[in-house]
Amino acid sequence: MSAAATAPGATGTGTSRTGAAIDAARARGGAALVGYLPVGFPDLATSVEAARAMVAEGVDVVELGLPYSDPVMDGPVIQAAAQAALEGGLRVRDVLTAVEQVAETGAAVLVMTYWNPVVRYGVDAWARDLAAAGGAGLITPDLIPDEGADWLAASEAHDLDRVFLVAPSSTPDRLASTAASCRGFVYAASTMGVTGVRAAVGSAAAGLVEATRAAGAERVCVGLGVSSAEQAAEVASFADGVIVGSALVRALGDGGVPAVGSLAAELAAGVHR
Amino acid sequence: MSTDTPPREPLAPSPTGLPEGADLRSAAGPYFGDFGGRFVPEALVAALDELDAAFTQAWADPSFRAELDELHRSYTGRPSILTDAPRFGAHAGGARVLLKREDLNHTGSHKINNVLGQALLTKRMGKRRVIAETGAGQHGVATATAAALMDLECVVYMGERDTERQALNVARMRLLGAEVVPVSTGSRTLKDALNEAMRDWVANVDDTHYLLGTVAGPHPFPTMVRELHRVIGEEARGQVLDVVGRLPDVVVACVGGGSNAMGIFHAFLDDPDVALLGLEAGGDGVATGRHASSITGGAPGVLHGTRSMLLQDEDGQTIESHSISAGLDYPGVGPEHAWLAATGRAQYRPVTDDEAMQALRLLCRTEGIIPAIETAHALAGALQEGRRLGPEGVVLVNLSGRGDKDVDTAARWFDLVSEEDLVASEDLRTDVADEGVHDGPDVVAGGAPQDEGVPPEGPGSRADRGDDRGDR
DSSP states (O other), X not given: OHHHHTSTTOOOSSOOHHHHHHHHHHHTSSOEEEEEEETTSSOHHHHHHHHHHHHHTTXXXXXXEOOOSOOTTOOHHHHHHHHHHHHTTOOHHHHHHHXXXXXXXXXXXXXXXXXXXXXXXXXXXXXXXXXXTTOOEEEOTTOOGGGOXXXXXXXXXXXXXXXXXXXXXXXXXXXXXXXXXXXXXXXEESSSSOSOOOSSOOTHHHHHHHHHHHTTOSOEEEESSOOSHHHHHHHHTTSSEEEEOHXXXXXXXXXXXXHHHHHHHHHHHHHTO | OXXXXXXXXXXXXXXXXXXXXXXXXXXXXXXXXXXXXXXXXXXXXXXXXXXXXXXXXHHTXXXXXXXXXXHIIIIIOOSOOEEEOHHHHTTTTTOEEEEEEGGGSGGGBTHHHHHHHHHHHHHHTTOOEEEEEESSSHXXXXXXXXXXXXXXXXXXXXXXXXXXXXXXXXXHHHHTTOEEEEEOSXXXXXXXXXXXXXXXXXXXXXXXXXXXXXXXXXXXXXXXXXXXXXXXXXXXXXXXXXXXXXXXXXXXXXXXXXXXXXXXXXXXXXXXXXXXXXXXXXXXXXXXXXXXXXXXXXXXXXXXXXXXXXXXXXXXXXXXXXXXXXXXXXXXXXXXXXXXXXXXXXXXXXXXXXXXXXXXXXXXXXXXXXXXXXXXXXXXXXXXXXXXXXXXXXXXXXXXBBOGXXXXXXXXXXXXXXXXXXXXXXXXXXXHHHHHOSSOHHHHGGGTGGGGGSOTTOHHHHHXXXXXXXXX
């Protein structure tokens, strides 16, 4: 773990920074709040400012989205934001800049990225540079552990967290193998579908969290569809963390940084209710 | 985004990754050397596992094979014939050029081979809804056709730009009972239609089969679609042996996603004296950055569930492809082709829009056959190969699709239609046809809106409207 020992903010001990942030939030009561925003929407500086505002208002773990040309797991809100960021000239290296600036707050910062930009950058080089920027790890929506041998090795070498997804369709065997491959937490997709605001979180979510824990997961956070303090409180009652994405992106688009801050505060009150 | 994939180092031929002494034909997913795999959201893994198991079992089941064979005999029109093209061959160095006539299949292209197999499989899996992506509309029309035949609900995703350019094909799919959903995200073309189809599949995977149209996508699609198309090469190999008495020197096919090329190449993979040549869409020329030559001008990457060759910028963002042929206008290619290129077993090179159109017109005038523009890329390759081989050479071409759908484009390209013709035929066009037909209505209009009264069961009528392309 020598590479990680030189990274700012890294413990270098092989413990998960994301996991520590979630555990600290749980210790305060309730669950952790995980907030997502894509880098570069509406522009690089504003996206960083909004992410820092989320942290100030109670977000425990930040997910920074790396905008990608073909985001198959995202619904309309995040698709549009990613497209706007790319049209604004956002580059992959800007994401590392954003990671560094948001990590200065002390929050655990994960990058959520489709796999090809990492392949193109070089998996090990990306892990090295992400660690050097103070990033905690990656969430990989279109990479299953079966295809991720190079990422498993690079994340070990650079002491980074690996967050893979499980879904209501995952078999018990796959829950177990995915949970064993994750470090930090397991991302439980609450419904079969893409990201987006939903009136109700899938009823399968609680069962999926339970099954994922039974399959060996240390921490399970729930995403897809959470947008209100009510929903956040409900999910916090059975999960280790509540992931909110589209609702925050929509708030940023509609009301700018102040709207992101106030939504984050509401959600934080929900998860710690 | 930059406009071209950064250049890569020329690669030495890589090992096949197969066991010592194994036939190349035995290669099957999930991996073809360094290519292939399943780069998908976890939510789709269960469905891919189910599909893999269902296809493996069905393909080994004589009753499934018999049902598909009978459909091909009585509905598709298989076996497709082999046509000698001596007048075209005279322009190809005097070589003997043989055309495998997939254009004569029902719906006008090879696409039906794959679609009927997957539709039968859909019913076998107990699913009642199919979704598909389409670029120009030919895979969408073939899917809508199979869905009508087998009473399946059908939704086709098509980029908004393509629905505007190919409005008649939208009407054809709707006539066949399919729902066509214009996709307005991203570049509003085929790759975005594929994205939207995958999003639909994630949300509806319990009752829906994604009827993917080419040898790309996550495992098992590249292997399954190849298996469903390899009948092309198996028939052609026997037909060439019958009429020539030996195997061809070279087999040529156009490559977008690569289904017609894999279909004809597969039977020849272990014939070392038979060269295999895939012709990619060179657009304005690979050097211009406006092309769709994923193997010639791309780099390894992951898109739409598979690791293959890909047009991408230095950040790994997908670059939009360009080609006169909507069916080849895709920034990726099937992983088995990437593997055949890497191992050196097959060669791939680009054909420009102009070269393809010249070859298209040559076949029309020498043989009385109007090929699809996609297929014309293969014909341009056949001319080059024939000239290389000379009069003793034998060139087998996969004539993957008919060109009726492309008459409008050809009329504009070759300036075949006068202003007077345009004015005179204006009132023949319906509103929906107006969006897709601009310059060649004297040729197109007579064959399009008026024959919508033909019952959908009439195979010839659908083929005559012809929008079935060489690839996608």
